[in-house]
Amino acid sequence: MPKMKLNQIVEAMLFASKEPITTKLIAKIIRKVSKKEVPDDKLCSVNAKEIEKVLDALNRFYEKKNSPYVIEERSSGWSLFTRIEYGVYLRELFPDLKPTRLSVPALETLAIVAYRQPISKAAIEAVRGVNVDGVLQSLVEKGLVGIGGRADLPGKPFLYETSTNFLEHFGIKNVEDLPNASELRQVELPQPEAKVVDGEQLPLAGVNSTDDGDLDEEDNDSLEGSKENEDPNPPLEE
DSSP states (O other): OOOOHHHHHHHHHHHHOOSBOOHHHHHHHHHHHHHTTSHHHHHHHHHHHHHHHHHHHHHHHHHTOOOOOEEEETTEEEEEEOOOGHHHHHHHHHEEEEEEOOOHHHHHHHHHHHOOEEEEHHHHHHHSSOOOOOHHHHHEEEEEEEEEEEBTTTTTTTTEEOOOHHHHHHHHHGGSSSSTTTHHHTSOOOOOOOEETTTEEEEOOOOOOOOOOOOOOHHHHHHHHHHHHOOOOOOOOO
């Protein structure tokens, strides 16, 4: 078997992989195969940081040669892509592959989820001013949005958040890569109307996911304090 270079192996793996692949997995596979098939001290001890350097070198090589390829990192790893300017030819080559197109209401709803996740349906509707049942269901079916827990509110409504597929679809590594992410999270949004139960108003603004058994330190302290002050043998009522 001819001696292979590290950059050639990495490039071949990226080309063949249908899914993004991490630098750790690339390094692990190279070490495993090299120890069995191609004894090479360098390949047998390669690590993730070395793979990152190889990826950077490959991208610089592609750019220098005006290659149609580029290696980019996504939420779940690295992939080899064709540059966007070649898309017109590839769409003609694969006419049956249609990109996922979203309606304006779907994009608006998705944006609210992306920037304010995790968020309840009621909170989304408070911002949009309309019912979002159908739109939200469509986003879930497309795999762009998923259920990330339940809100600490009456009825325990679902909390929605973006999925890994969302990151892949928009070509970003994480939600922090969204435009103006930190600023838009600080914008004050309309809140759902509070429900009234037995004359008592229940706030619907808080949408933090919760575990029924969890208490914060302050709650625990107050409970422990009340238990300490409680008489273990209270007097019987006459």
